[in-house]
Amino acid sequence: MKDLYDQQRDLAQSLANQIALLQPNEHALVRLGGGVGTGRTTTLAMTPEPIRAKGLVPIVLPNEQSEFDTGASILARFADQVPASFLSDLDLSLLSSAKTLWQSKFSHVSEFINRHADEFVLLCDEPHYWSRLERTAQDVEGSDAIRFSDWLFREAKCRRIVTGDIPSGLAYIKTHSPKFELKPIELLRNTHSWGTASSIAESISKSSIGGIDYKSVMEVRLSVAIAWLISPEVAVRALQLSSSASSLLTSFLDNLEASAGGNERYQLICNALSRMTIGRCRWTDNLLQSLCPKLSELDRGVLVNSLCEEWDDGFNLHPLVRYEILSRAADRSSLDRRSLWRLRPDEHVAVHTQLFKLVESTNSGESLADDLEYLTHWSLSADRTITPDNNRIHFVEQLHEIGYALSYRHRQHYKAVEVYRLALGFDDTNARSHHYLAFNLDWNAEEQDRVEFHYSKAIEYNPQHPWYHSRWISYLVTRGRNKESRQAFRSANELIPISGNSPQYVFMGLHRWIARWMLHWGELAMAKDVLDSIPSEHRSEKSIQRLYDLLAALRMAEEGIAVFPLSVPKSRWWQPLGHTGLPIELNGKLLNWYPARINDIAGGVAYLSVGKPVSSARFGLFIEQRELALAEIAKVAMDFNVEELAEGRYLELGYHGDMQLTNVGLHQSLQLDDPELLPLVPPPNRWYEKARIAAWQQLASDQS
């Protein structure tokens, strides 16, 4: 039987034969099917050679994850592979000029391809990854990468071979699903394939694994990772039970997260994986050692052999792994998980510095893809002034990526302003440039006129983007412009079709943020209107429910009847044991506990609002006023001194019956610290702080 490599070569040859038989037109599309980890990418990588043998020109477009500049990167990678003999017909200076709009560059490239449709074959690896990450889906208006893939699947005339998913309903000639005569057991036994992890692979291979013949290469690889993390027995069982590579990957990452709690070794592994999500260039073992010096040789071997794709010139994370890690790093619902996968700003700088060294030696203009990477890593590798190398800037989207990193990762908003101003200098109709210039100016609480101009321009150029509306409205309400913010919300609702069928990101990007800001500023009626305008089928999302909880808490505060701190959300109010460690019984008798807020302390007396659960009452509780002498509280205080008590502190009163005070607990945390609530960025008080300082400087000047 042929080995796997030969089988893949055969399939590559078959693909080349098939595609060569097709006449170039919009149906000249062949799909290489099969599940994740079945060897599609490797096969595709073998296809250019037989295609060239047929006198055609192969162009490989890789499986890039979605980033802001993915569209730019695809064009750059295309241009880099065009043979010199065609360059008289392809204007590279147009492609490399930052002053040319992406759309013009794209038109130039797509027209070029169609002019040479009978000569070029595009080999596109997993193009659905180009726009897969949720962050991009919300943030990038009609992503350039999506435009490229739309054209690729629907209009391109040249021959194309595509792996992975394509939009349903499109005509293609034939789907090839790799069915290799793979012997996974042999794969496990092949010590050459596993490097330092060979003994782990071998330990699995000695077990009897039901159904292993039907497992993909990636499933086998992931089973080695699980054996390394837990045990060969668990790995064998997981492999037997797994339905896909994705489920095995999820299981591996979940276990890795659990192991990382308090364990430095596994924390380093997570950190290393996060570092490997950055950049587009191939990684090498030297680079990995340099960036993750504390990783053992074995650990590096497992990461590379189990979770990466290997190429002649290095390796990089399998796109599915990268996607999973980036998703976990962005997971707002779990701060623990998020912190495990998120790199600190200095770690980002360290990775970019190293990656910059890799591209530093390239000559400008030699490779558009390298140039694209050069400026990104150069800008983000250290605290540099933004004085761009004009020879290396090619795409406005690249500046967006840099500006985004400066703004979000490094909090260098003045520099981000420079970058977005530069981007607008190249394309003053780019909604994204306008929006983020406004956002960063807003963050600095400066140049109010420009903030408003650029926010409004972003909406003008892309009126259907939820974020552009939500940031503008949040700005208005932060500046105390209630009437305008209400009008702007109505206007957003008109511009963006809102119905039960609208995608969830509309509500998550528009309503959820606006409601959060309205609540922060005490605009409760407006917050309720915004929340209520979300169709009911979209309201079950946790972060939306928590906004309703916060609304209820603030309504109670407004009425002066709050008895729980914001640190205890409404859904957890009445948990049986309370929140301050009160005993539930005393001398065998059950205690009652009631929440209370200190409204005032005067004359040795604490004036309290005390809540009792009454399901029929508004907010589900009845409030009564009680006065307790501090001396009385001191006798039964649990782990606090009465000196700590003050207006605004919250207590839990333990009673035997209704009259005998047995214990008093004090809520230590008052902070609204809820991972399911959106963080408020930019800082809410930025304009107030500027105004306060300016007002008093002015007063001092008037009086001097």
Place this chain on the structure above:
Amino acid sequence: MSSLYAPLSVDRLYMFVFGPGFGETVLLRIPPDTWIVIDSFRARDFAAANLVLQNFQANASLIVLTHPHKDHVLGFIDLLENSNKALIGALLPNDDGVLAKPNDGLASLFGNDARRTFERIYHEWQNDSSRKWQTCRGAEFPVQNGRIISLHPSIPTTDAQWKRRSLNDLSSAMLVEWHAVRIVLGADVTDENTSWDEIAKSFPNLAEHLALKVPHHGSDKALNDSYAAGNRNRCWIVTPYNLGKKLPRFEPSQGVEQALTFVDEVILTALPFRHDSEAFSPFSTTRGAIDAGLPAGSEGEFDPMERGIVIGFDANGSIVERRYGQGTLRITE
């Protein structure tokens, strides 16, 4: 529609005082049609003063925020937006300490709103400096046949004052003069830092007034001879504060009893707690009866816009009209 909102006589000065339990707002209608609003609270999710202005189809000429406490600031921005030509009276803080409290619901709600309100005021002042009225001692707002004078605080204020535990003594009390009418609006100025004695040095005749919005919810620490020792027929109006130890207090030697040593009657826009005589307008009773404990527990919902008192003055310096909303009280000793 209660009598509070009945048409106004063109030649009378009217003072509206609302205070449903938490929050207060005062409106003045000075003939022929000058409206002034001092402080804000929210009712039915609207700025209470806006509802009054809307009722009388009026626009305010001056709106004042006496100080950024939670029972004075809520809804002030809506008031600003509704009165976009009005002069804006305030004094901006120079230290955030006054607004920095624990991030519990109450403090965060009102602290955040106060910051935003000040920023908006600053912004409006920057946009149009002719709308700026710093409510420091001696600042005047002229009206036809009269003026409004800010009594407090003197400036410059210091960081230490703004950091002080009590912001009340930086609040802006006002004196209203129109023909023979004198009204003192006490804001929340107390005597803890001898503020009233200090005010009296510049304005020695404050006790000669027809009506007083009693400072700081009638607390004992707000009463001072400088404005209190005068004619017993003067009209004193107290707005309650229904949180904490609740103001005013009715026990012997507390605020109401002290007030009744200066005047025959104290009028309350509401009690700082529920009582079962809230349907009356007004309910006449005695301090002793309240101190002895009015029956509590009424579950009826009352409109905060009813918890107000309207006093009409003529140019001769007489009170010629009194309107009482539901739940208001007239209290004698």
